[in-house]
Amino acid sequence: MRPRSLDEMVGQQRLLAPGSALRRAVASGRLHSMILWGPPGCGKTTLALLVAEYAEAEFRAISAVLSGLPDVRKVLAEADARFQAGHRTVLFVDEVHRFNKVQQDAFLPHIEKGSILFVGATTENPSFELNSALLSRCRVHVLEAVDADDIVAALKAALADTERGLGGRGLAVDDDLLGMIARAADGDVRRALTLLEIAAELAEGEGGTVTPATLEQVLADRTRRFDKGGEQFYDQISALHKSVRSSNPDAALYWLARMLDGGCDPAYLARRLTRMAVEDVGLADPRALQMAIEAWETFDRLGSPEGDLALAQLTIYLASTAKSNAGYMAWNKARADVREHGTQPVPMHLRNAPTRLMKELGYGERYQYDHDAEGGVALDQTGFPDAMGEREYYRPVERGMEIRLKEKLDALRAAREEARRGRG
Template identity: 80%
Template sequence: MARSKTPAFDEPDLLQVDRDALRPLAERMRPRTLDDMVGQRRLLAPGSAVRRAIESGRVHSMILWGPPGCGKTTLAQLLAHYAEADFRSVSAVLVGLPEVRQVLAEAGHRFAEGRRTVLFVDEVHRFNKAQQDAFLPHIERGTILFVGATTENPSFELNSALLSRCRVHVMDAVSPEDIVVALQRALEDVERGLGDRHLHVAPEQLLLIAKAADGDVRRGLTFLEIAAELAGEGGTITEATLEQVLADRTRRFDKGGDQFYDQISALHKSVRSSNPDAALYWLARMLDGGVDPGYLARRLTRMAVEDIGLADPRALQMSVDAWDTYDRLGSPEGDLALAQVAIYLATTAKSNAAYVAFNQARDDVRTLGTLDVPLHIRNAPTKLMKQLGYGKGYQYDHDAAGGIALDQTGFPDAMGERVYYEPTERGLEGRFKEKLDALRAARSKARGEGHDA
């Protein structure tokens, strides 16, 4: 039977009212129904599979993957309500395996009495493999409905056994427009929100708070609560008020998490796509988020080697110079050196020909094993080596016509000639290509292979 969309809440006693007044606004305004949730239109749209399952009480164990403040905890609580199950919450930051086992044992007792338990595990990615494995038999038996919340990619942070028993649902950062809806509700709600304070705030100020929340509803409500305290009862939340509240806000960034790798990927690919404006944006985002500038200098140097290569050899030297400049100046002056090299790398000619060529040569080394160095290019410092044929037949290129012994190979006999390096026509490599094409054709002809070999 489908459950009602509107949960029934008992009338709170006076002591409970006092306790509620002490709770943060974000906690007091936590949605009581799916309709109260803001954002997550894709996941919780009317008629969607997830929404139908929750509203009918036929829920499954799941992993909720999304940024802070997008509603993971709220959704878990609503899931427990609609399923008429007990809700228990643990944080992987605060508890260890003994505490987890105790919670699981209590869930087992409730299960024996015919009651289900929704076990919400916040920051589940912080549990190690053994701790994650502790949930498996309880999920399989149905003792618990497991809901894990994580801000990190489950594919990397959770073991495959746990993932195989749960469905992963991706939750999105909440848009500023949706956060405004949550802020407006808090301003109007007399019972749980700020409605009894009769505050005045212009729509543009609410939008400013929502944008500063950076996709985090809880953060937006916290900003609003602080601003309300500064404005006082019946007061107005002005731009000047918000300047105080929002002065030191930070953007979402995690050093070493998904956002970190997504943003460095965006920087690298913007450089590769010759888009200096996008490259500058991602560089500024990462510096703003507190990334180690030395790491950015190293990655920019890698881009110079991997994506610019011999199309513009100056790029490598500029990258190293920018790295050295940052080491000497630090921030903020050194940041400009990194910005300049990012612009240069994005703007100059690109080639990964050397990168591809080296990988092909390395593949041959791994595949073909330890092949002998041809006798004619072996070193022969002793009489015995000369008697054994070391260096025999070697042609000194400087004495050959044109300075190159065209019919002399540098590869092991068992390999034959190989062509790894295929220069592009971009930048300096265009000149390399012209020269190497002619030289390779001449070598092929000298070996009697014809121009097309």
């Protein structure tokens, strides 16, 4: 059922709409080397085949998973010979992101002289996975997951097609059931057609009718798209973190469920949620960190699925409670000063003086014991190296428990400043 023309393509309306730049280029045969970036089953291979068809060029395909540099060189040599004879070659490289830099560089001179029309397919972000030299010679086209309505159209076409599809078998499938298959395919047309084919085989023993019971067997073990090491992984953890930061517990819970459903390691999620408790909630609600550690320990003891609820409750709490990144920002400022100012000597009054010699050298001299000072704080005593002077890293926000910390520190800082002016 692979489309044999642009009109048979389903989905990708933005990229292949009538009058679009890519559609005009493909239809006219005046094409450029390109990278097709999109999820599985969205039409990357089909589009590459159509590029060769419309360009009246020879189609050659290699997979970066199965091919090495000798295979690449052989295909390129054949394309060069074809080019010398006046014929074009569309070289389709599936999973191109799996080639290393040396393998990717092998294509460059052939793209430049025009002996190949390079079409690379990838499910990963080309900016991260492909070298800049290859990217500069190709145009990147972003393909999207095919929506359920378009997948239903592809399924109906397969049911009606007697030459390539399931037409002629007398199959009966309700539109509602086709919709279930389309949603279960999760944007992957190839997967949807496979599910329909399995359902058709089961239905042959049931009078040719695909029933809800039949479909339940077919869809029992379906899973959603999730790449544990790819861009989808990082996009989803980013969505979870930003939903927590935005105080949106419903969205945060959705992304947590998506990642657990996709097979993400719960220990990784527990670690990231703990980081959110420190980075984004911080001292606005110090209970959040303790709750994160307890949720992590609870999951370690219970495992999945019982322990999933502990992570879910933690997610809800982190998203719902007061937020402050003041501690996080203060830590970054302190680290920046350490890098900038180097190894500054500890002020004499702050040094430890366990021996007579150290006392004679002035270690600990003029140190004021804060508990003996009025209010419990020695206001005219600095805690920084002499060459740096006082610094202000931590600036509490007026949210949650930091409101009280802000009130106290504002008063102390003002009093210290007044004491320093009085001393000067």
